[in-house]
Amino acid sequence: MVFCIKVDRKEYNKVIRQVKVDPSYSPIFQGNSVYIPVLDYRSYQVEECEPKLKSKPKKLSYVVPGLRSFYIIGEIALITEQGDKDYDAAASHIMEIYKKVRSVYLRRKVSGQLRVNEVELIRGVDNPVTEYKEAGIKFLVDVSKVYVNPSMSNERIRVRDYVKEGPVLDAFAGYGPFSLLIAKKNVRVVSGDLNLDGLILLKESAILNKLDRLIDILQYDSSFLPFRDSAFNVVIADNPTMVEKFKAELCRVGNEVIFYVLSKNEEEASEKIFPVVWSRVNDYAKDLFIFKGTVRCNDIGD
Known part of the structure; x- marks a missing residue:
């Protein structure tokens, strides 16, 4: 009834x-x-x-068995490559359900120092640039030039709330998801990366959100950070696949470093970085996860 x-x-x-x-x-x-x-x-x-019962859209796994997840970023849908699947059928299903999606891309794993995806258009308009919103901030992104991970949005909000004062170094800033959220709190941020395309997008997003006065943008190689010792209250080190290579340099310039590292468990994360408390914040692959640990660098021995 x-x-x-x-x-x-x-x-x-x-x-x-x-x-x-x-x-x-x-x-x-x-x-x-x-x-x-x-x-x-x-x-x-x-x-x-006697109203009509709404028909629920079929799950993606019903249309393409074994294919469960995808991300919608603005007007773009990203399907992570998962073996030999009918990606065209998946793209068609997504565009039928989500009318705002104009392009569906297949995303392969992140690779290289610039942390970019190889993407392939499956269906729709071949334009990898879009604007999306997260926690009240508008982001301009190019999914072929920067790594965009919406599943980390809640974690970024937690870090934003944790940071009380600057200066803050967003050491692997990319297109600026951490930088812009923290700057919104009227905290000064230095945003750096090797990926120049990401930094250009970050600058445009900072202007779009009227936060450019609070963000300084630098291109650098993280092996040699161009800052004095203990220059920052907090350093955000969101580069899970490579961060262990830069841990000493990051701790040199920051009093406190928030590390994200790819590991199987907490013990492996401690071996890769430092023996601190680690928490699992996201899945990456089978038996491989992103762990977060906050290191107070003055407490770490040589």
């Missing part, structure tokens, strides 16, 4: 914000009236109704 509230069409948008709409059913439009299926309501009178 389904219950509906009968309201005037003109009141529809107002009423749906005041009641708990039943997401399983579609509203019924009849003349100047709308019957809204509800689970709960306030001071409205309800009546039995």
Whole structure:
């Protein structure tokens, strides 16, 4: 049995914000009236109704067995390569369900010092540049030139909330997801990377969000950071595949370093970086995870 509230069409948008709409059913439009299926309501009178049951979209794994996940970044969908699959069928399904998606790309693993993906257009318009929003910040990205990982968004918010004062070094800034969120708190950030394309995107996003006065952008090789000893209160080292190569230099310039490293477990993370408390923040591959550890460099022996 389904219950509906009968309201005037003109009141529809107002009423749906005041009641708990039943997401399983579609509203019924009849003349100047709308019957809204509800689970709960306030001071409205309800009546039995027979709305149409919404059809749930099929999961991607139903269309392409073994293919479970993808990311939507602005107007682009990214499918991570997972062996020999029917990626064209997957792309067609995604574009049918998500109308705002104009391009679907196949993303292969990150490689090289610049941490970029090899991407291949599967369906739609071949334009890898898009704008997306995260935690109230607008980001301009080119998925063929920078690594974009929406699954780390909650972790970035945690780091933003953790940082209280600057200066902060975002040592592997890329297109600036950490930098911009922290700068939004009126904290000064130095954003550096070897990937010049990423830094150009970061600059454009900083201007777009009116945060450019708080962010200094530098291109450098992290093997030789162009800063004095202990120049930063906090260093963010988000380069899980290569960060262990730069740990000494990062600790030289920062009082505290937030490391992200690729490891099988906490013990391996300690062996690669330093013996501190490590927490798993994201999956990477089978039996391989991204771990986070905060190192107070003055407490680490030579």
